[in-house]
Amino acid sequence: MEMELAAVTECDDGRAENFEASNSSIPGLSHFSFLYSAMTTLITGATGFVGSHLTRLLVARGERVRVLTRDSSAKPNSYDALAGISVERARGDLRDAASLRAAVQGADVVFHVAADYRLWASDSAEIYESNVEGTRNLLEAARHAAVRRFVYTSTVATIAVPRSGGALPDETTHASLSEMIGHYKRSKFLAEEEARRAAAEGFAVVIVNPTAPVGPGDWKPTPTGKIILDFLKGKMPAYVDTGLNVVPVEDVAQGHLDAAERGKPGERYILGGRNMTLKEILDVLAKITGRRAPRVRLPHAVAFVAACADHVMSRMLRREPQIPLDGVRMARHRMFVDSSKAGRELGFTPGAVEAALERAVRWYEENGYVSRRSDVARAAHSPEAA
Numbered sequence: 001m002e003m004e005l006a007a008v009t010e011c012d013d014g015r016a017e018n019f020e021a022s023n024s025s026i027p028g029l030s031h032f033s034f035l036y037s038a039m040t041t042l043i044t045g046a047t048g049f050v051g052s053h054l055t056r057l058l059v060a061r062g063e064r065v066r067v068l069t070r071d072s073s074a075k076p077n078s079y080d081a082l083a084g085i086s087v088e089r090a091r092g093d094l095r096d097a098a099s100l101r102a103a104v105q106g107a108d109v110v111f112h113v114a115a116d117y118r119l120w121a122s123d124s125a126e127i128y129e130s131n132v133e134g135t136r137n138l139l140e141a142a143r144h145a146a147v148r149r150f151v152y153t154s155t156v157a158t159i160a161v162p163r164s165g166g167a168l169p170d171e172t173t174h175a176s177l178s179e180m181i182g183h184y185k186r187s188k189f190l191a192e193e194e195a196r197r198a199a200a201e202g203f204a205v206v207i208v209n210p211t212a213p214v215g216p217g218d219w220k221p222t223p224t225g226k227i228i229l230d231f232l233k234g235k236m237p238a239y240v241d242t243g244l245n246v247v248p249v250e251d252v253a254q255g256h257l258d259a260a261e262r263g264k265p266g267e268r269y270i271l272g273g274r275n276m277t278l279k280e281i282l283d284v285l286a287k288i289t290g291r292r293a294p295r296v297r298l299p300h301a302v303a304f305v306a307a308c309a310d311h312v313m314s315r316m317l318r319r320e321p322q323i324p325l326d327g328v329r330m331a332r333h334r335m336f337v338d339s340s341k342a343g344r345e346l347g348f349t350p351g352a353v354e355a356a357l358e359r360a361v362r363w364y365e366e367n368g369y370v371s372r373r374s375d376v377a378r379a380a381h382s383p384e385a386a
Contacts, residue, residue, distance in 0.1 A: 042107040044068045044094065044138065045114030049218045049225070050153065050210065052081035053253035054111060059085045068092050068103050068114070079219040079367075094134025100141040110142050111256055113153040115188065124183040131187035132194065139198045139205070149204050151260050152195040156211045156245065156270060157185045159337055168275075168338040171209070171268050192268075199266035206263035211245035211272040211337065213252045215356045216363035227278075228360050231285050231293075232370040238296040239278050243334035246281065247273030248356035251348070258346035272339030273350040281357070288358050 041058055045051035046067035058065050066088040092099030094114060104110060116130040135152065142150050160175035162168060180186040192207060199205040218225035224246070230236045255271035263269060276284075279297075286293035342348035365372045 039108040040064045040066055040106050041109045041111065042066045042068065042090070042104055043111045043113060045112075045153070046087070047081045048113065049220070049222055050213055050249060050252050050256075051111075051113040052217055053215075053249050054113060054256050055082060055087060056085055057250075057253045057257065059087065064088075066090055066103070066107065068094075068100075081217060081219065094137060095129050097137045097141065100138050101144070104138075104141045104145040104147060107142075107145065107147055109149045109151070109260055110138070110147050111151045111153070111260070112138055113256075115153065115155075115191075116184070127183045128187045128190070131184075132190045135191040136194045139194060139203070143198065143203050149206070149260050150195075150198075151256055151263070152192070152205055152207050153256070154192045154195070154207050154209045154268065155185075155188050156209050156272065156335060156337060158189045158192050159209060159270065162334065162336055168336055170338040171270055171341055196266065196268075204265045206259045206265060207268035208256060208259045208263075208342075209268055209270045210252045210255070211247050211270065211335075211339070213247055213249035214353065214360050215249035216359045217249070218360065218363075219367075225360070227281070228285065228357070229364060229369060231282060231291070232289065232361065232364060234291070236282070236294050239282060239294050241277070241279075241297055243275060243277040243280075243336055245272040245275050245335060245337050245339065246353045246356075247271060247339075248351050248353065248359075250356075251350040255342060255346065255348045255350075258342070258348055262346050264345070267345075269342040269346060269348070270337055270339040271342055271348060271350075272337055274353045275334075275336040276353065277334070284354055284357055285361070288354075288361055 041063050043051055043055055043058070043065060044067075046055045046065075047069065051067075055065055055067060067082065067090065069089050069091060070093050090099075090103040092103045094100065112135065114130070114134070116127045139150065157180070158175065159169050159171070160173045160179060175189070177186060177189055180189045195205050195207055199207075212224040213222070214224055214228065218228075221229060224244070227236075251273070252271050255269070259269055279293075282293040285291070339348075364370050
């Protein structure tokens with residue numbers, strides 16, 4: 001793969017810095033009690049939903065932050081999730097081991113948040129290259145660079161689904177690869193195995209398993225953010241009987257810091273909030289926006305047939321499916337979990353999901369994804385609408 005390798009970082013004001021200079025002292029004490037105040041933290045996926053919140057949180061605490069970015073991350077007219085904050089930008093790619101060795105140089109802590117979370121890809125191998133091979137490459141680079149702590153962002157998708165008649169799944173509920181639905185879940189399962197293997201070999205790796213984060217800044221958006229956007233745009237005439245655990249994204253970012261400071265190497269921690277059915281989520285959105293929640297519950301069989309038909313049509317037209325088949329398969333299970341371990345061992349205390357959904361709605365309105373609620377209300381009461 002052709003790409004530019006950089007042995008320098010570029011700050012947001014355009015200045016180039018040598019990696020050796022990145023270890024100079026910074027004002028204030030480090031948030032991490034086990035590290036020096038002059039620490040440098042590397043974050044992958046910093047322009048993403050969770051990663052951008054984590055980056056801003058670290059910068060606000062006075063940490064020196066370096067972010068791994070690809071040239072393709074800076075597309076014209078794309079949203080800049082890191083606008084207004086000072087970070088070092090190391091150009092590289094998870095699939096390019098040489099660029100990772102340069103990026104981790106001088107770093108004390110690594111947060112590996114980046115992931116390809118597509119539920120569909122024209123070439124599924126790309127998902128495994130980023131999620132599995134990329135994680136393995138970064139782990140090896142971090143170990144050789146004597147990184148002191150490595151926090152790997154996995155997903156609740158690697159936790160086994162609820163068993164019939166049993167307790168809610170938690171970190172001790174182990175699934176098998178055969179239970180993973182789709183390439184995304186399989187790739188994250190295999191990537192988590194890489195992290196656990198490194199921890200078993202003595203590397204200080206802590207694993208966090210976020211559930212479904214919601215809040216401001218979900219610009220791509222994530223699958224959960226797409227649910228919110230589809231509701232706001234009136235593109236959800238019906239719903240299926242499914243459920244997920246929802247958590248404020250700001251708390252997920254804080255949970256990463258908690259894991260870096262207090263997490264036990266080799267352990268995994270579910271960063272979750274509240275178990276909610278899809279219908280409950282839509283009802284909350286209806287209360288926030290004044291829009292009507294869908295009343296028709298679509299049987300899973302009907303949704304599956306529609307997804308199959310869309311999949312066939314998408315292959316013929318060579319476009320991304322509007323109804324991901326893997327997403328419909330996942331929806332057969334309510335992904336409810338017990339996330340109390342993070343509270344006990346990390347002090348993780350998530351806030352109200354309703355407030356996080358309100359912040360998500362407001363952010364989409366303020367950034368032009370949908371019309372503002374006030375505009376919708378005025379249009380509904382205008383003479384032309386009467």
